[in-house]
Amino acid sequence: MQAQATKSNITLKGSTEIVSEFFGYSINSILYQRGIYPPEDFSPISKYGLQMLVTKDEGLKKYLSQVLSKVSDWLMQKLIQKLVVVVASVGTGEVLERWVFDIEVDKDVGADSGAKEKDVKVIHNEIQAIIRQITASVTYLPLLEEPCTFDLLVYTSRDTQVPVAWEESDPKFIINSEEVRLRSFTTKVHKVDTLVAYKA
Amino acid sequence: MNHLRIDTPQVEENVWGSDSPNKGNLNYSPYASPSGRLIKRTRYYTPPSSPIVDRFIPNRAIQDTEVARYKLFVSQFNEKDEIQGEEEEHKDVPDYSTSLYTNALEERLFDGASVRKSRILNFSDFSSPNSPKSKLTSCSTSEGSPRSKTTRRSISTTPERILDAPALIDDFYLNLMDWSGENQLAVALSESVYLFNAETGDINKLMSCQGSGNNVTSVSFTSDSNYLAIGTSQNDVQIWDLEKNIKLRSMRGHAARVGALSWNKEVLSSGSRDGKIMNHDVRISQHLLSTLDGHAQEVCGLKWSPDGTSLASGGNDNILNIWDSNVISGGGSSTRYSFNQHQAAVKALAWCPWQSNLLASGGGTADRKMMFWNTANGSLVNSIDTKSQVCALAWSKHDKELVSSHGFSQNQLCVWKYPTLTKVAELTGHTSRVLHLAQSPDGATIVSGAGDETLRFWKIFSPKPQCIGNNSMTQTKSVYPCMSIR
Numbered sequence: 001m002q003a004q005a006t007k008s009n010i011t012l013k014g015s016t017e018i019v020s021e022f023f024g025y026s027i028n029s030i031l032y033q034r035g036i037y038p039p040e041d042f043s044p045i046s047k048y049g050l051q052m053l054v055t056k057d058e059g060l061k062k063y064l065s066q067v068l069s070k071v072s073d074w075l076m077q078k079l080i081q082k083l084v085v086v087v088a089s090v091g092t093g094e095v096l097e098r099w100v101f102d103i104e105v106d107k108d109v110g111a112d113s114g115a116k117e118k119d120v121k122v123i124h125n126e127i128q129a130i131i132r133q134i135t136a137s138v139t140y141l142p143l144l145e146e147p148c149t150f151d152l153l154v155y156t157s158r159d160t161q162v163p164v165a166w167e168e169s170d171p172k173f174i175i176n177s178e179e180v181r182l183r184s185f186t187t188k189v190h191k192v193d194t195l196v197a198y199k200a
Numbered sequence: 201m202n203h204l205r206i207d208t209p210q211v212e213e214n215v216w217g218s219d220s221p222n223k224g225n226l227n228y229s230p231y232a233s234p235s236g237r238l239i240k241r242t243r244y245y246t247p248p249s250s251p252i253v254d255r256f257i258p259n260r261a262i263q264d265t266e267v268a269r270y271k272l273f274v275s276q277f278n279e280k281d282e283i284q285g286e287e288e289e290h291k292d293v294p295d296y297s298t299s300l301y302t303n304a305l306e307e308r309l310f311d312g313a314s315v316r317k318s319r320i321l322n323f324s325d326f327s328s329p330n331s332p333k334s335k336l337t338s339c340s341t342s343e344g345s346p347r348s349k350t351t352r353r354s355i356s357t358t359p360e361r362i363l364d365a366p367a368l369i370d371d372f373y374l375n376l377m378d379w380s381g382e383n384q385l386a387v388a389l390s391e392s393v394y395l396f397n398a399e400t401g402d403i404n405k406l407m408s409c410q411g412s413g414n415n416v417t418s419v420s421f422t423s424d425s426n427y428l429a430i431g432t433s434q435n436d437v438q439i440w441d442l443e444k445n446i447k448l449r450s451m452r453g454h455a456a457r458v459g460a461l462s463w464n465k466e467v468l469s470s471g472s473r474d475g476k477i478m479n480h481d482v483r484i485s486q487h488l489l490s491t492l493d494g495h496a497q498e499v500c501g502l503k504w505s506p507d508g509t510s511l512a513s514g515g516n517d518n519i520l521n522i523w524d525s526n527v528i529s530g531g532g533s534s535t536r537y538s539f540n541q542h543q544a545a546v547k548a549l550a551w552c553p554w555q556s557n558l559l560a561s562g563g564g565t566a567d568r569k570m571m572f573w574n575t576a577n578g579s580l581v582n583s584i585d586t587k588s589q590v591c592a593l594a595w596s597k598h599d600k601e602l603v604s605s606h607g608f609s610q611n612q613l614c615v616w617k618y619p620t621l622t623k624v625a626e627l628t629g630h631t632s633r634v635l636h637l638a639q640s641p642d643g644a645t646i647v648s649g650a651g652d653e654t655l656r657f658w659k660i661f662s663p664k665p666q667c668i669g670n671n672s673m674t675q676t677k678s679v680y681p682c683m684s685i686r
Contacts, residue, residue: 066323067323156318
């Protein structure tokens with residue numbers, strides 16, 4: 001990004017890229033911060049003006065890219081409603097944390113029409129604030145004492161065809177959960193609200 | 201305190217006297233003065249919602265409920281008419297906060313299941329990768345779900361072999377075939393049970409029922425394939441030892457023919473025309489553990505889930521019930537879920553071998569639907585109209601596919617992809633409804649038994665990868681002698 005503020009047009013495609021990139025980094029941050037994978041599996045990277053950690057694990061990388069590419073498709077088709085990162089105990093299968101990214105899309109924006117104006121830098125600042133909040137979440141979230149694993153759930157509209165290799169799932173709610181709403185960001189095309197629910 | 205404001209009660213500072221114990225907590229009732237004095241006031245206003253009062257009394261006088269009601273309900277409809285044709289978004293999103301509220305309410309009330317407007321998808325091809333300290337065990341795909349192969353596989357549309365099965369009773373409500381892990385196929389032909397060894401091609405008669413008009417109505421192997429349970433039309437449930445070919449015991453209790461049997465380890469569940477399901481512990485003399493009363497008519501489908509935690513039962517009363525395994529011991533005799541979506545008898549039942557809690561069910565002539573249930577939360581995951589009665593269902597053990605058998609008019613077998621439910625193949629050949637399906641131990645071959653008194657062996661699914669070349673699984677051998685089963 002240049003030094004001067006760039007008032008750029010944001011199309012559905014561009015917004016989709018920003019949002020799915022944000023998902024990638026925030027999922028990585030959650031996995032690192034919550035200790036789902038050991039710290040040595042992560043390598044540092046500079047993004048959004050922050051030092052972030054992304055996984056080096058090939059299997060995980062492949063998995064995330066597979067999911068996120070499908071998520072991008074759904075973002076483009078405006079079918080996606082939510083992305084949920086479920087953190088569950090390996091032993092008991094109990095769901096301990098649920099990171100919910102609510103996605104709202106501007107219905108006016110078409111594939112090549114209705115671009116919105118927003119400075120990418122402003123968006124990055126908003127995202128930066130969310131990533132910071134994810135990092136800070138370790139201070140109030142209960143310690144995950146048992147080995148945990150994660151799963152990604154995608155809420156799509158009812159008329160979405162279930163693609164090959166995907167299957168329907170139950171929502172994996174947490175009974176008696178506490179909720180903390182984090183900041184949100186908007187590209188003016190997509191608005192993403194973040195919320196973490198955890199077992200009280 | 202002499203200032204007066206509307207909505208502010210007239211309270212004189214010294215009403216209670218300065219030594220009033222209630223001072224910090226004003227009580228506005230004139231009858232509750234601690235001193236017992238009746239305090240008279242001319243006007244009595246609603247108290248303000250200040251922190252010192254613990255309840256909020258809305259002032260209804262300033263509201264016009266009639267107008268409010270009109271605004272809420274009537275104007276909404278008018279508006280809708282006006283807006284129609286304008287922009288779509290107004291129609292869909294009447295009020296963000298209400299929709300948020302209803303969504304939250306729905307999610308909490310119904311567990312997000314039945315009224316959910318969205319699909320929840322989970323990428324399962326490669327369920328959460330192996331983190332060094334974790335392997336996903338909890339999620340819906342328990343043990344490495346089969347990778348979807350891109351290699352194309354052609355399904356032969358002709359049967360691999362055909363056996364004659366004379367006197368195979370043409371009755372929709374019976375379950376007359378089972379294939380054991382030892383590669384033996386048990387077929388009930390009227391009053392007798394025959395064992396067909398799929399490896400060698402040998403046929404042995406196991407038993408014949410005593411008494412005239414006494415027919416075998418159901419057969420089921422134990423998981424270790426050493427014993428066969430047989431249900432008869434004279435209300436009997438028998439256990440046969442297959443090594444010694446002798447009857448071990450006979451368990452009575454049903455008041456009508458026993459058309460469905462299913463094992464859960466050493467517990468045998470039997471479903472009967474009297475609408476009852478009985479759970480027998482075959483090891484003890486007082487075999488009857490519990491009776492499940494969930495159907496008003498004949499129980500024709502009965503299947504324990506592979507993990508033994510749930511029992512699915514389908515009846516002629518169009519009901520599909522899911523029972524918890526604790527009903528065996530009599531603990532809790534009510535169903536976990538009772539589904540009434542089918543519009544005909546539910547005979548075809550099959551638990552998915554590679555996704556726990558997924559049950560496929562098929563309805564009879566008036567229904568013709570295949571439905572897929574998540575038995576963990578009771579949701580109908582998928583449903584498809586097959587255009588023909590569904591007599592039996594079987595899942596592939598390794599591929600994400602299943603096969604269904606049908607009656608009028610094609611009498612065909614259909615192979616479906618799951619979850620897309622696209623029809624992969626249609627296998628015709630039977631000349632009467634295909635009542636029974638059984639699957640070979642390696643999962644590759646499906647045998648179908650039909651009202652036309654033939655059994656047809658179809659090579660539909662791919663065998664288990666590690667079993668290829670294994671001699672004990674001789675389903676890959678295709679040199680079969682031509683034979684008749686009796």
